[in-house]
Amino acid sequence: MKFFVDTANLQDIKECQELGILDGVTTNPSLMAKVGITGKDGIFSHYKAICDIVDDNVSAEVIGTEYKDIIREGEELAEIDPKIVVKVPMIKDGIRAIKYFSDKGIRTNCTLIFSAGQAILAAKAGATYVSPFIGRLDDVGSDGMALIEQLVDIFANYGFHTEILAASVRHTMHLLQCAEVGADVVTCPANVIMGLLKHPLTDKGLATFLEDAKKLSL
Ligand code: E4P
Numbered sequence: 001m002k003f004f005v006d007t008a009n010l011q012d013i014k015e016c017q018e019l020g021i022l023d024g025v026t027t028n029p030s031l032m033a034k035v036g037i038t039g040k041d042g043i044f045s046h047y048k049a050i051c052d053i054v055d056d057n058v059s060a061e062v063i064g065t066e067y068k069d070i071i072r073e074g075e076e077l078a079e080i081d082p083k084i085v086v087k088v089p090m091i092k093d094g095i096r097a098i099k100y101f102s103d104k105g106i107r108t109n110c111t112l113i114f115s116a117g118q119a120i121l122a123a124k125a126g127a128t129y130v131s132p133f134i135g136r137l138d139d140v141g142s143d144g145m146a147l148i149e150q151l152v153d154i155f156a157n158y159g160f161h162t163e164i165l166a167a168s169v170r171h172t173m174h175l176l177q178c179a180e181v182g183a184d185v186v187t188c189p190a191n192v193i194m195g196l197l198k199h200p201l202t203d204k205g206l207a208t209f210l211e212d213a214k215k216l217s218l
Helices: 008-020 028-033 041-055 065-082 092-104 117-127 134-139 144-158 172-179 190-195 200-216
Strands: 002-007 025-027 058-061 086-087 108-113 131-132 163-166 185-188
Touching: 002 190, 002 200, 008 041, 008 190, 025 185, 025 200, 041 058, 041 065, 058 092, 058 108, 065 086, 065 092, 065 131, 086 092, 092 108, 092 117, 117 131, 117 144, 131 144, 134 172, 144 163, 172 185, 172 190
Parallel strands: 002 025, 002 185, 025 058, 058 086, 086 108, 108 131, 131 163, 163 185
Antiparallel strands: none
């Protein structure tokens, strides 16, 4: 299972990268705005800074919603660094653009997926990743995890190469359930990844070992 961190915060990205378990980063316009990045140059150099920290897989989202704009923006984003994955919204022109990018060998992440039908379309168009949003489905009383399970079954039936990137992962249980049902990737905030480290019995056990180690005259 790949771990992506869902943030544009360079410090959080560095912290996860230093742990040695990070496979990529996802961003979106809201996350970029949250760290105060503005203007095309600022945004592009921020993407470059992210690429310089991680090994691969930096999702950078297009803003355009018309085919021509998505293509132009996606090609510009892909020029920033070979680690860039162009993030495209799940709309009609987005699917057409994913097909275009796929034919050109540009990797894509189809975002804002809320149904199996949407994911199948994106996979058929050649998306590298599809991003079903678990937390936002849960927010409106739907079962986000049920969608992940459904996609794992469907993609296995047809041997789609597209990877299921579980997004809008809000807490540790989401992440663990994704692992159980076989999502290829999870993307979540750094605190969710770091939360996996914690267990009170680990802290208690370590305190005891360190105390007893004092008796060993090392
Ligand atoms: C990632 O690709 C998504 O944009 C992100 O996971 C959305 O998460 P949210 O629903 O917590 O904003």
